[in-house]
Amino acid sequence: MSILGRLLRTDHGAEMRTLQSSYAVPPAPGREPYAFDYMGEDQALRNLTVFACVRLLSDTIASLPWKAYRRDSHGIPKELPSQPKILQQPYPTFDLFQYKWMMIASLALRGNFYAFIADRDNQGNPTSLFPVHPDAVRCETRPNDQLMWFDPEYSIMGERVPKEDMIHIRRFTNPGHPVGLSPIRQAAIAIGMSLASEAYGYNYFKDSANPSGTLSTDQEIDDGAVQRVQRNWIASHGGRRLPAVLTNGFKFETLSISPEESQFLETRQFQRSEICMMYGVPPILIGDTKETTAWGTGVEQITQGAVTYTFSAWTACIESEISSLLPRGQFVRFDYNALLRGDIERRFTAYKNGISGTWLTPNEVRAFEELTPVDGGDTLLQATNLTEFPPKPEPEPQPEPFAVNPAEEAPDAETEKPQVAPPPGEKPISGGEKTPTRNGRPAGTLAK
Numbered sequence: 001m002s003i004l005g006r007l008l009r010t011d012h013g014a015e016m017r018t019l020q021s022s023y024a025v026p027p028a029p030g031r032e033p034y035a036f037d038y039m040g041e042d043q044a045l046r047n048l049t050v051f052a053c054v055r056l057l058s059d060t061i062a063s064l065p066w067k068a069y070r071r072d073s074h075g076i077p078k079e080l081p082s083q084p085k086i087l088q089q090p091y092p093t094f095d096l097f098q099y100k101w102m103m104i105a106s107l108a109l110r111g112n113f114y115a116f117i118a119d120r121d122n123q124g125n126p127t128s129l130f131p132v133h134p135d136a137v138r139c140e141t142r143p144n145d146q147l148m149w150f151d152p153e154y155s156i157m158g159e160r161v162p163k164e165d166m167i168h169i170r171r172f173t174n175p176g177h178p179v180g181l182s183p184i185r186q187a188a189i190a191i192g193m194s195l196a197s198e199a200y201g202y203n204y205f206k207d208s209a210n211p212s213g214t215l216s217t218d219q220e221i222d223d224g225a226v227q228r229v230q231r232n233w234i235a236s237h238g239g240r241r242l243p244a245v246l247t248n249g250f251k252f253e254t255l256s257i258s259p260e261e262s263q264f265l266e267t268r269q270f271q272r273s274e275i276c277m278m279y280g281v282p283p284i285l286i287g288d289t290k291e292t293t294a295w296g297t298g299v300e301q302i303t304q305g306a307v308t309y310t311f312s313a314w315t316a317c318i319e320s321e322i323s324s325l326l327p328r329g330q331f332v333r334f335d336y337n338a339l340l341r342g343d344i345e346r347r348f349t350a351y352k353n354g355i356s357g358t359w360l361t362p363n364e365v366r367a368f369e370e371l372t373p374v375d376g377g378d379t380l381l382q383a384t385n386l387t388e389f390p391p392k393p394e395p396e397p398q399p400e401p402f403a404v405n406p407a408e409e410a411p412d413a414e415t416e417k418p419q420v421a422p423p424p425g426e427k428p429i430s431g432g433e434k435t436p437t438r439n440g441r442p443a444g445t446l447a448k
Helices: 003-008 048-062 096-110 188-207 223-237 261-279 299-323 344-356 362-368
Strands: 066-071 077-079 112-120 126-132 137-140 153-156 159-161 166-170 213-216 251-254 330-334
Touching: 048 096, 048 188, 048 261, 048 299, 096 112, 096 126, 096 299, 112 137, 166 299, 188 261, 213 223, 299 330, 344 362
Parallel strands: none
Antiparallel strands: 066 077, 066 330, 112 126, 112 166, 137 153, 153 159, 213 251
């Protein structure tokens, strides 16, 4: 049975056979390493700077959760209540962290990640993605049709596979090339120099031709005596720190490393910076405290810069390809919230501002902290007095009905005197009118 036939064999939806020993597959023609002391992508991992950069990218991105979303009628992404199977466990043999780690490591070392669609559901959506080592895949343009470089032909270990069953993620895409550029091959000279400087330092301190010191004397001695004195010195002091006793006029003088010979340390420092520049990783994130970065001084600021300028580009190519495997309208996003979480004081201050700013509810804040929701926590609160938002309109005041005072309606007969009509020819006295006079004096007054 063919390799792909074994891949497609399933037992209750689980693949039983996979490719074996793909690392032993020889590289395809045209992929031979450069003709100097550098042996390809796997050899590059022996360089600690390359390994540290690949580890940082793979560990960080593999630890991020990825989720499927769909936009609502307002264009706001809403997380799917049931996540697709390929996001929960892309292939039964690997857990999710291992699978994403392999994706990033393959992109960082080879510039390409390949996967074979081993199983689909009833609607034809992929449910199982078998990862394939890049050395086992041949990706070539169609014969006599170089303009169709974006529609290549794929084969796994010499067996042709349909294009619709292959997942090909490219990190560095160049027009006219169906295969993504390998960052290791592009920086082969820089990595080769770093490996050579490490080998030079190892040999220098382990078995260097430069002696640590000299034994000299004014006496004339033959070659046999020189070798005998040398052997006696090594036998007495080799690997020990015993006080030396010199006779017969011998003197011991130490030899220090000259500035020219110690420059390989600066060379290694320079190569470390170049390799970090290739991956876009700040040297401080891989433990190089001598280097500085313009992204900030605190860990939080440096992490924000790394997400913006480094990690987001590596996850974008994965999101685009995996989203094309989901049903129409669904897409995948990596969740950076866990990586960008600040300290507890900063988080709580941000939550408080979000609630008082009426764009976060208490239950949304509790969800960020993985706490259970509370009753009434889905209501937005105003920043002024923390009342319900939007505020309910106050009812307009209704006019009070006219009330008749019984005392005014029925005056007291004892206090109110009946009005007496004035004599004929006189007007009744009222406010604002002059009192009628008689002989120049007000009526009703006595003359003196």
